[in-house]
Amino acid sequence: MTTVEWILIAIVCGTIEIFSAGFWFLWLAISAAVVALAVSLGALGSLESQLLVFAFLSLILIIFTRPLVMKFIRTEDTVSNFKALIGQHGISLTQINPIKYGQVKVNGEVWTAASQEEIDADTRIIVTGIDGVKLLVKKSDSQ
Numbered sequence: 001m002t003t004v005e006w007i008l009i010a011i012v013c014g015t016i017e018i019f020s021a022g023f024w025f026l027w028l029a030i031s032a033a034v035v036a037l038a039v040s041l042g043a044l045g046s047l048e049s050q051l052l053v054f055a056f057l058s059l060i061l062i063i064f065t066r067p068l069v070m071k072f073i074r075t076e077d078t079v080s081n082f083k084a085l086i087g088q089h090g091i092s093l094t095q096i097n098p099i100k101y102g103q104v105k106v107n108g109e110v111w112t113a114a115s116q117e118e119i120d121a122d123t124r125i126i127v128t129g130i131d132g133v134k135l136l137v138k139k140s141d142s143q
Contacts, residue, residue: 006036
């Protein structure tokens with residue numbers, strides 16, 4: 001491959017990185033740029049050697065530098081609204097039993113809920129988990 005082709009690969013990988021921001025394609029872009037430089041200097045003539053250097057350099061950069069970069073850019077993750085519901089109390093709007101989903105109201109929002117126990121309507125509940133888009137609930141000890 002020519003220097004221009006490697007530069008195009010670097011640009012494409014860099015562009016993908018800009019839109020994904022996962023720090024995977026950044027290393028591919030850097031590796032492609034290094035191979036482009038080596039090809040322009042005449043250090044890598046055959047396609048096999050170019051691909052080998054690209055693959056090796058990409059692997060080394062991903063293994064050794066990506067974890068370091070991820071440490072520096074890591075932000076404090078906030079719990080999403082969905083996961084924040086675990087441990088919250090609410091009220092059942094309909095009857096819920098192990099074979100029939102029901103509706104619960106938690107923090108002013110109505111959710112589909114499942115339970116391993118029978119829960120009557122207008123019973124205080126607590127969210128114990130999440131299964132897909134359903135809340136897993138049980139009767140609350142505090143009535």
